Amino acid sequence: VLFRSAAADDAVDALIAEASQSRLAYEIVESLTTEVGPRLAGTEAEARARDWAVAELTRLGFDDVRVEEYTMPVWERGPLEVEILSPYPQRLVATALGGSASTPAGGVEGELAYFASFADLQAAPASGLEGKIVYVDDSMTRTQTGEGYGPAVAKRGSAWSEAQERGAVAVIIRSVGTDSHRVPHTGGMRFTDTRPGIAAVAVSAPDADQLRRIAARGETMRVRVASTTSWRDEGVSGNVIAEVRGREAPDEIVLIGAHLDSWDLGTGAIDDGSGVAIVVAAAKLIADMPQPPRRTVRVVLFGAEEVGIFGAKAYATAHEDELSDHIIAAESDFGADRIWRLRSRVGSGALDEMDALAMTVAGLGVVRGGNGAGGAPDVTPLAEAGVPILEPDQNGWDYFDLHHTPDDTFDKIDPEALAQNVAVYAALIYQIANGDVDFRAEAVAEDE
Amino acid sequence: VLFRSAAADDAVDALIAEASQSRLAYEIVESLTTEVGPRLAGTEAEARARDWAVAELTRLGFDDVRVEEYTMPVWERGPLEVEILSPYPQRLVATALGGSASTPAGGVEGELAYFASFADLQAAPASGLEGKIVYVDDSMTRTQTGEGYGPAVAKRGSAWSEAQERGAVAVIIRSVGTDSHRVPHTGGMRFTDTRPGIAAVAVSAPDADQLRRIAARGETMRVRVASTTSWRDEGVSGNVIAEVRGREAPDEIVLIGAHLDSWDLGTGAIDDGSGVAIVVAAAKLIADMPQPPRRTVRVVLFGAEEVGIFGAKAYATAHEDELSDHIIAAESDFGADRIWRLRSRVGSGALDEMDALAMTVAGLGVVRGGNGAGGAPDVTPLAEAGVPILEPDQNGWDYFDLHHTPDDTFDKIDPEALAQNVAVYAALIYQIANGDVDFRAEAVAEDE
Numbered sequence: 015v016l017f018r019s020a021a022a023d024d025a026v027d028a029l030i031a032e033a034s035q036s037r038l039a040y041e042i043v044e045s046l047t048t049e050v051g052p053r054l055a056g057t058e059a060e061a062r063a064r065d066w067a068v069a070e071l072t073r074l075g076f077d078d079v080r081v082e083e084y085t086m087p088v089w090e091r092g093p094l095e096v097e098i099l100s101p102y103p104q105r106l107v108a109t110a111l112g113g114s115a116s117t118p119a120g121g122v123e124g125e126l127a128y129f130a131s132f133a134d135l136q137a138a139p140a141s142g143l144e145g146k147i148v149y150v151d152d153s154m155t156r157t158q159t160g161e162g163y164g165p166a167v168a169k170r171g172s173a174w175s176e177a178q179e180r181g182a183v184a185v186i187i188r189s190v191g192t193d194s195h196r197v198p199h200t201g202g203m204r205f206t207d208t209r210p211g212i213a214a215v216a217v218s219a220p221d222a223d224q225l226r227r228i229a230a231r232g233e234t235m236r237v238r239v240a241s242t243t244s245w246r247d248e249g250v251s252g253n254v255i256a257e258v259r260g261r262e263a264p265d266e267i268v269l270i271g272a273h274l275d276s277w278d279l280g281t282g283a284i285d286d287g288s289g290v291a292i293v294v295a296a297a298k299l300i301a302d303m304p305q306p307p308r309r310t311v312r313v314v315l316f317g318a319e320e321v322g323i324f325g326a327k328a329y330a331t332a333h334e335d336e337l338s339d340h341i342i343a344a345e346s347d348f349g350a351d352r353i354w355r356l357r358s359r360v361g362s363g364a365l366d367e368m369d370a371l372a373m374t375v376a377g378l379g380v381v382r383g384g385n386g387a388g389g390a391p392d393v394t395p396l397a398e399a400g401v402p403i404l405e406p407d408q409n410g411w412d413y414f415d416l417h418h419t420p421d422d423t424f425d426k427i428d429p430e431a432l433a434q435n436v437a438v439y440a441a442l443i444y445q446i447a448n449g450d451v452d453f454r455a456e457a458v459a460e461d462e
Numbered sequence: 463v464l465f466r467s468a469a470a471d472d473a474v475d476a477l478i479a480e481a482s483q484s485r486l487a488y489e490i491v492e493s494l495t496t497e498v499g500p501r502l503a504g505t506e507a508e509a510r511a512r513d514w515a516v517a518e519l520t521r522l523g524f525d526d527v528r529v530e531e532y533t534m535p536v537w538e539r540g541p542l543e544v545e546i547l548s549p550y551p552q553r554l555v556a557t558a559l560g561g562s563a564s565t566p567a568g569g570v571e572g573e574l575a576y577f578a579s580f581a582d583l584q585a586a587p588a589s590g591l592e593g594k595i596v597y598v599d600d601s602m603t604r605t606q607t608g609e610g611y612g613p614a615v616a617k618r619g620s621a622w623s624e625a626q627e628r629g630a631v632a633v634i635i636r637s638v639g640t641d642s643h644r645v646p647h648t649g650g651m652r653f654t655d656t657r658p659g660i661a662a663v664a665v666s667a668p669d670a671d672q673l674r675r676i677a678a679r680g681e682t683m684r685v686r687v688a689s690t691t692s693w694r695d696e697g698v699s700g701n702v703i704a705e706v707r708g709r710e711a712p713d714e715i716v717l718i719g720a721h722l723d724s725w726d727l728g729t730g731a732i733d734d735g736s737g738v739a740i741v742v743a744a745a746k747l748i749a750d751m752p753q754p755p756r757r758t759v760r761v762v763l764f765g766a767e768e769v770g771i772f773g774a775k776a777y778a779t780a781h782e783d784e785l786s787d788h789i790i791a792a793e794s795d796f797g798a799d800r801i802w803r804l805r806s807r808v809g810s811g812a813l814d815e816m817d818a819l820a821m822t823v824a825g826l827g828v829v830r831g832g833n834g835a836g837g838a839p840d841v842t843p844l845a846e847a848g849v850p851i852l853e854p855d856q857n858g859w860d861y862f863d864l865h866h867t868p869d870d871t872f873d874k875i876d877p878e879a880l881a882q883n884v885a886v887y888a889a890l891i892y893q894i895a896n897g898d899v900d901f902r903a904e905a906v907a908e909d910e
Binding site for chain 2: 044047048049050051052059101102103104105107194195196197219220223224227228280281419420421423424425426
């Protein structure tokens with residue numbers, strides 16, 4: 015098969031060896047988190063991140079480094095206070111959820127309506143919460159795959175609307191996360207045209223435990239939430255794009271991406287500075303090979319992922335005409351831990367090729383997963399347009415300890431794990447870009 | 463010897479068995495951290511903690527439960543903002559140090575003067591820092607014994623005066639701690655008559671790393687500190703005292719203590735809710751024995767330890783006349799992990815007895831340490847007055863991950879480790895209280 019010649023094997027082995035001992039990704043994420051830090055979508059900080067990216071990609075010698083701008087609504091947080099007023103007065107550590115409304119000046123006070131789960135809130139009567147502050151508990155299950163996130167994040171998305179419809183004046187949730195530190199997890203709320211009309215905040219796990227213990231005593235709690243947030247309708251964001259131009263089929267695009275924006279609480283080290291570093295370093299190692307691959311490797315650093323994949327949608331729209339030339343797409347957006355599995359979503363005619371490809375990174379500790387990959391968020395618009403998906407799965411066991419918290423900082427990254435990611439990406443992307451397999455062939459995805 | 467009769471051994475064994483499976487201490491610290499929470503010295507919250515303690519000690523059936531009040535100056539924190547203005551604008555996670563001054567309205571801005579260590583700051587010229595904001599780095603060494611704390615805490619105590627003398631307008635330190643989470647460590651500053659005249663704050667370890675990385679680039683940094691703090695001269699605090707009255711020599715006092723106040727950021731679970739729980743539970747188990755011990759076991763829950771051992775000093779003054787009847791004193795104030803060593807400071811004539819006593823808890827994993835114990839902070843005034851000291855050393859390996867941070871919360875306590883502490887205290891204190899050894903005999907302390 016295409017991937018299995020002695021010369022090709024030697025090239026891949028050399029690439030893996032080089033990547034495994036490269037510090038480039040570690041240096042890139044150090045630079046981004048130190049020199050830019052937090053970079054909320056649509057803000058001046060995200061613009062500085064684009065400037066950083068253009069400078070970095072140019073310095074590294076990529077082809078055709080460019081920014082593709084778009085506009086989007088921008089939400090920002092202001093001061094926040096959350097406290098128990100009675101029976102046991104104390105401040106809680108909390109953060110506003112993305113998209114949440116301000117409280118009236120001075121905040122809102124009310125009896126806390128405790129719901130052990132989001133399902134309980136959904137099942138509550140249509141009235142009865144007037145003037146109250148809803149609290150939704152619900153712990154998240156720690157998993158390697160990240161499958162605990164879906165069930166846990168439902169409350170973050172929609173508890174506001176369930177509470178608001180029933181007359182509540184604010185909503186508090188237990189942070190969507192797996193740690194037990196005094197750091198809250200922010201994140202976006204789910205809405206379409208109508209923005210949330212009430213304040214919505216997440217408290218840290220120890221604070222959530224506190225509310226749970228008081229509720230378990232059968233005590234009536236009064237709480238206060240004072241939150242100031244703001245919307246700006248026309249913020250500027252953008253995707254930063256760079257390429258390793260293909261030597262024979264430059265119009266055929268192998269896309270690897272990550273997102274450049276981050277939540278504002280941490281410095282976006284594992285979400286998603288590490289992804290930026292992994293794909294940029296992998297592409298740079300490919301660019302430095304004796305000759306460029308047949309096809310073009312395109313690096314896309316998406317803007318505004320956290321607040322609604324605005325960059326990904328803008329990319330899919332702007333590149334609609336060439337999506338049929340996208341051979342495959344992969345995004346690294348699940349932290350900085352090692353890749354343990356390779357999933358895909360390719361045509362059944364290319365499955366044998368994908369299985370063979372997976373074998374080339376087996377020595378890096380990667381097992382072959384199924385063909386039902388959905389891809390990380392920024393490649394979902396591409397997947398919906400029929401672009402095949404490559405999904406190297408990172409170990410997510412610890413990811414939600416840090417995800418969307420102030421604690422997402424550079425010190426959490428293990429340089430050896432990061433280098434393993436680079437080696438996996440470089441090896442896979444090089445082989446795909448240097449080959450001519452059509453991964454869309456008989457594009458019938460097999461469910462996992 | 464006194465401690466070694468078959469009947470006494472059986473009683474001690476039964477007490478250890480009972481304590482090791484008791485949940486009482488865990489319930490006590492759950493109650494204190496949930497129903498009171500943070501309890502800064504001299505505040506209304508500390509008063510609520512005294513009310514809680516009186517109710518709890520009374521409920522448990524102790525003798526002569528009482529509060530001994532005193533007044534003290536009270537420092538409180540207000541809003542704080544610390545940020546890098548240039549070259550890489552970003553907010554830092556910080557907390558004001560206890561005793562620090564407010565900045566002028568709007569805060570102070572200045573060039574950051576980076577000192578890799580407190581020794582470097584101490585060695586700096588007498589001028590040259592005018593208008594600057596001093597930063598002192600210095601990491602803390604993780605140890606089981608806590609011996610990393612002394613060297614690390616010097617900057618927290620005195621960096622303000624070194625900086626202020628040289629004309630600096632504020633001082634920032636790396637948190638005194640061993641974790642790498644986005645939680646800052648507060649703590650008291652060192653001063654006597656003259657209160658600090660500048661703002662002093664600690665940044666979390668990841669933020670300190672950030673400053674270190676930028677400094678390593680050789681970049682000039684401008685930072686801003688805006689801190690509001692306040693002093694109140696005549697706050698009320700108090701010690702809460704309860705006893706298990708001795709059956710034969712009630713005037714002879716075996717004192718076990720802990721401190722009831724906490725810093726305001728966390729809920730004071732390991733500092734020092736766990737200590738409160740350990741000594742109260744140990745005394746309760748002794749009270750529940752078939753007959754009370756010969757001597758009186760006195761439980762003292764000291765107020766205002768964190769801000770200058772005001773409660774300990776008030777106790778030593780108020781009880782000056784009976785200090786000669788204090789047989790020995792011990793304070794539990796080093797977290798909630800297991801006791802691994804027993805140190806003491808007793809007269810040389812009682813060393814054999816102390817060695818024999820230590821053997822009775824060897825089965826709980828406790829090794830015999832030296833006779834140079836200084837005691838935890840609240841028993842130091844007693845030690846200075848000649849009271850013998852018993853110091854069961856807790857494993858401090860993880861203690862400074864949480865110490866003085868928002869993260870000092872109930873979820874961090876392991877109930878089995880807590881029960882081990884109770885078993886050690888109960889066994890040791892019961893034997894001392896039920897015996898007649900004079901631990902002051904030939905009171906020449908041996909250095910460790």
